């Protein structure tokens with residue numbers, strides 16, 4: 001394997017409960033952008049394994065009028081500087097800014113890059129000069145798993161709630177190849193696979209059954 005493609009919200013940074021709207025969504029303000037524990041170290045570990053690392057993320061918040069493009073840049077700076085504290089780096093960042101019902105007209109479109117479409121993944125693989133078959137796709141949502149599977153990536157689901165994964169039992173094609181509690185755990189699984197110290201078989205199981 002040559003590269004790791006990462007979803008952003010829920011994988012790299014924490015999701016935010018927006019009290020006013022009563023929804024859990026991406027951060028909208030700088031103070032809401034917080035890296036999840038172990039993320040800088042996880043990315044450093046992936047770097048050290050010689051893997052390229054790219055972010056591939058749907059970010060419809062600008063289209064929906066929740067934030068300005070400059071805020072997305074601010075989040076990028078916070079993300080990259082936080083990762084740098086552990087000596088890690090991200091090679092590329094790709095966002096789909098589109099949304100079919102966008103308030104911002106130029107972003108109102110059905111595109112090829114909004115996961116579960118695979119446009120962002122294809123662009124990342126092309127720029128990183130790797131095959132999608134040589135990529136892990138790491139995400140905390142069904143669109144991440146669908147895009148990863150369609151693109152031929154090895155998928156890793158990040159899930160922190162026990163029963164979250166049960167919804168997937170109904171839809172076999174979205175089963176992740178591997179399940180991890182955090183990006184740090186995912187990096188350890190990748191390390192184990194790359195070293196051949198863990199069998200390359202699906203670790204899919206209902207997490208609640210383990211409890």
Ligand SMILES: [Mg+2]
Nearest residue numbers: 007009010140
């Ligand atoms: Mg996510």
Ligand SMILES: [Zn+2]
Nearest residue numbers: 096098111113
């Ligand atoms: Zn798009």
